[in-house]
Amino acid sequence: WYDTRTIDDRTPEYRGSIVSLEAGTTYDVKLTLASGTTTIITATTWTDPEELPIARTVMVPSGGPYTITEGGSPDGYVVYTANPGDRITASTVLADSQNGVSVQASYVIIRGLTVKGGLSGIALQQDVHHVVVDRNDISGWGRDCLAGPGKCGSDPESAVRAGGNQAGAFNHITVQRNKIYMANYTSNLWCEPFSATAEREHPHGIRGVSFPPGSSNNVIRYNEITGDINHLYNDGMGNDNNFSQGGFPDADSDINGNIVTDVADDAIEVEGGNRNVRVWGNYIDKTFIGIGNAGMSVGPIYIFRNVMDRSDRCPRDGDGGYNTTSDPKEFIKTEDARATNTGTGQIASGGFRYVLHNTLLQRPGTTGARNGLFATKQEEGIIKNTMSRNNIFNVIANPYWTASLDNTTFDYDLASLKTNDVPVGSHFLTGLPLYAAGNGDSNGAGGMYQLVSTSPGYDAGEILPNFSDNYTGTGPDMGAHEAGSPKMEFGINAYLPTDGSPTNVPTRGPSPTITPTPSLGDTIAPQVSVNVSPTTVAVGANATVNATASDNVGITRVEFYSNTILRATDTIAPYTQSVTFTTLGTNTVVAKAYDAAGNVTTSAPAGVSVTTVPTVIPTVQPTNSASILLLLPEADTYVRKTQPAKTYGREASMSVGGNFGDVTYLRFNLKPLAGKTVKSAILRLSVRNSSNTLQVVKPVQDTTWSETTMTFANKPALGQSIATFTANVQGVKEIPLPPVAIQKLAQYVQKVSIGIEAAGNDDFALDAKEAPKPATRPVLIIQYQ
CATH class of the missing domain: 2.60.40.10 (Immunoglobulins)
Structure with a gap:
């Protein structure tokens, strides 16, 4: 599957990729021209990062931003790592110009760091090369943005960022198995204005991973790039310079095995040159567009065996909650009619794309993609230089939306419906995919999407050498997952060994990049x-x-x-x-x-x-013979400064702090404590997303408020601080409260009403008493005698 065309005035060459090769292996590649001339090229694929030689290890201490200036050599990398519990914390104030980790040396491995804050989490600088960014925990990056969603113009700021918007020369960079989540602020959506004069505008915000044009031979694999409705990415990964011969990831690179969710624009934006770029085996969910491929000037690009779940143009309502209606969009966005970049004059189209063996889901009760391949209507609405084969396009509208085709073929795809007159081949099928038990639309990122033998598309795909090898039956199945094959795996634990031996792994070889064969360094399980x-x-x-x-x-x-x-x-x-x-x-x-x-x-x-x-639960503590009382709130809610007339009393979660000015209120009935002596009091909360901002607990004198009528405009006043805490990790958070204050309220008021507000603008969310899981609801734990 090669591109042998001479395109405009570009250098004539044969371009193409060979996939499914083994890491660290030498191959002979034979090339034969139509004239009969033959050339044999010998090349070796990359060594897996786990097998790279190590010169020394540097332990990174807890503290502020960290700069790496000492690297290794091809004979030995320098590993920068940290002890469990250590953390790097950097400023998110724009004027401070801090990144969590700045990498200014080559032949280094950044492994197992926890990085919170910074304009970017891990920033590669000075065109470094041969760098591995591995198994780091990155959150809270991006400048402070008090103006509101998307209004700070910080698109290049990323959890892992190489260079900036302008051309660089980063190569042999591996970004793998990083947990990337909860940036410092959210992108605007397509339905939300970026400026005061616009009704709608392109999303602006942070990214998960970003490389500049001029980069090549890089791998982005097995990362988890996630957020929530108020922590949306502009793009999960990408950069600018889309309509050019550069763009992201530019050339000779792989993006595979990632989980990418909560995105206002493109989950994976691969736009620009895309010479021998391979996007494969990714799971995409809760996004506007699955894969942005509007600029395609060189190619070929291979988009294969990806799974896309839910899509929505405007999932957030004006109050920061979830919309009840959805407006789904596309799996792949194209814009092939734009011949040149009107600003730079660079060629912006002409490259070839292969779209092979992808699966689009339609999760019950939600919406998946509206269309499969979509040509924007900005100019002619044309799809050029494209081959689509063996895909399952379970869509709401059409598998292909375009006004016309040029050098493009659609065949051997299964689509749920087709309502337009776009020409297709004789092996194109219309019907719903039928999945085996435990597989399909409700599986999410679970990795099981195999068809049952009675389904349309089963054994009905075209044989595509090097892309559909090892199929069973009379032919390959349509879709991402061949029946009878091991489950697909995504994210930070994908294809890692669980019992000391590797799982069955889909291997591949770039030219020359890295295989997803798992680590075999330490295989002894705990x-x-x-x-x-x-x-x-x-x-x-x-x-x-x-x-x-x-x-x-x-x-x-x-x-x-x-x-x-x-x-x-x-x-x-x-x-x-x-x-x-x-x-x-x-x-x-x-x-x-x-x-x-x-x-x-x-x-x-x-x-x-x-x-x-009964409510009062004795505890076996013979040393003090105390008893324990666990109280659920009789009322809880939160209020929002930016929505002063809105009530939130029936929601399953609450919020504190952030750009919206949220304050949470809880009220507990202390009548069972009448006549008792309070020995200790602990407020137990379940943190949904973390924050490093100091949170302040304050008493509320008014205990008559109603969760169904309280708003920011009529909220009761807060008293002086009785406790502080930080919700810096997800999960259970216990906050000790002064027992004297609880004792006094129990004797005279028989209720306790408290409020929680943030001392900064970094928000956190917590479960309310309406949360579906009882174990995550707020609890006041009183020890008494």
Whole structure:
């Protein structure tokens, strides 16, 4: 699958990729011209990053922004890593010009850092090369933006950023297995104005990963780029210079195995030259456009075996919540009619694209893509130089939206419907895909999208050498996932070994890039066991869960699960957590232990019997004979400064701080404490997204407010601070409250009403009493005598 055309005045050449090669392997490639002339090229694919030689390791301490100025050589890389729990925190004030980590040396590996803040999280500078950005936790980057969604013009700021908007020369960069989430502020949507005079405007905001034009031979794989409705990306990955012979990722590069969600424009924006660019095996969800490919000037680009889930142009309502209606858009956006960039004069089209073996889902109750391939109407609405084969286009409108075609063929695709007259081949099928049990539209990122044998498209695809090899049956299946093959995997744990041996991995070879063969450096899994005390508790009560974990290298974290739900995480021994049990009957508890190489072991299960009991729950503490009272709020809500007349009292989550000026209120009935002595009080919250901003707990004298009528305009006044905390990690957060204050309220008011507001503009969200999972609802825990 090569491009042999001579395009305009560009250098005549044969261009193409060979995929599914092995890492660190030497291949002979034979090229034969029509005249009979033959050439054999010998080339070696990249060494997997886990097998790179290491010269030394540098431990990065906790603290402010960090700059890497010392690198290694081809004979030995320098590894920069950190101890579990250490964190780099950088300013998000534009004038401070800080990045979390600045990389100014080549032949380095940045592995296992936690980076919070900075204009960009990890910034590659000075055209560095041979850099691996591996298994880092990056959040909170991007400048402070008080003006509102998208109004700070910070598109280049990224969790991982190489250079800026202008041309660079970054090459042999691997960005892999990074957890990228919750940037400092959100992009505007296409339906939201960027400026005061515009009714609608292109989204502006941060990105997950960005490389400048001039980059080549880079790999972006197995990352998780996620957010939420108020932490949207402009693009999940991309850059500017789209209508050019550069763009992102420019040339000879791979984007594979990533999870990309919560995007206002393109989840993956690959626009520009795209010479031998391969976009494959990614999972895309909650985005406007799946893959932006509007500028295609060189090519070829290969877009294959990707899965796209939900699409929406305007998922956010004016109050920062979810819209109840949706306006889905496209899987692939093209703009092939634009011959040149009107600003620079550069050639902007003419490259060839292959769209092969992709699957579009239609999750029940939501909307997937409206169209498969879509030609923008900005000029002629034409799709040029495209071959589409073996795709499942389960769409709302059409598999192909275009006014005309040029050097383009559509065949061997399965579409749910087709209402226009775009010409297709004789093997094009119309019908709904039928998935095997446990597969298909509701599987999300679970990796199972195999057709059942009675489905249209089963064994009905075209044989595409090097792209549909190893199929079973009489022919390859249409779609991303061949029946009978191992499940597809995405994100930071994709294709990692679980028992000391690698899983079956889809390999491939670029020219010359890197295969997704997993790490075989440390393959020894941790050992872990778990116990619970007591083993019988009342519903709503706590039990202590203890894990014993060990590893030949070291434990990085232990996760505690109850009935398959993650309840807590501990990174420091002894691994002990207090867990609230709210499901009657036998609850199954397990612990998962992880090491630095990603090896994970799940413990044998322990059981907890949960029984019904009155509100006041005695605790077995013979040393002080105290008792425990667990109180759910009788009312809770939050108010928003930017929506002073709106109520939020029936929502499943609440918010504090942020650009919207949110304040949360909770009220508890303390009548059971009458005549009792309060020994301690703890407010337990479930944090949905984290924040480093100081949060302040204040008493509220008015205890008569209603959650269904309270607004920012009529909210009761807050008193002086009685506690402070930071919600800097997702999950359970416990805030000690002064028992004297609770005692006084219990005796005289018999209710306690408190408010939570932020001392800064970084917001966090927490579950409300209406949350679907009882274990995540707010609880006031009183120890009394």
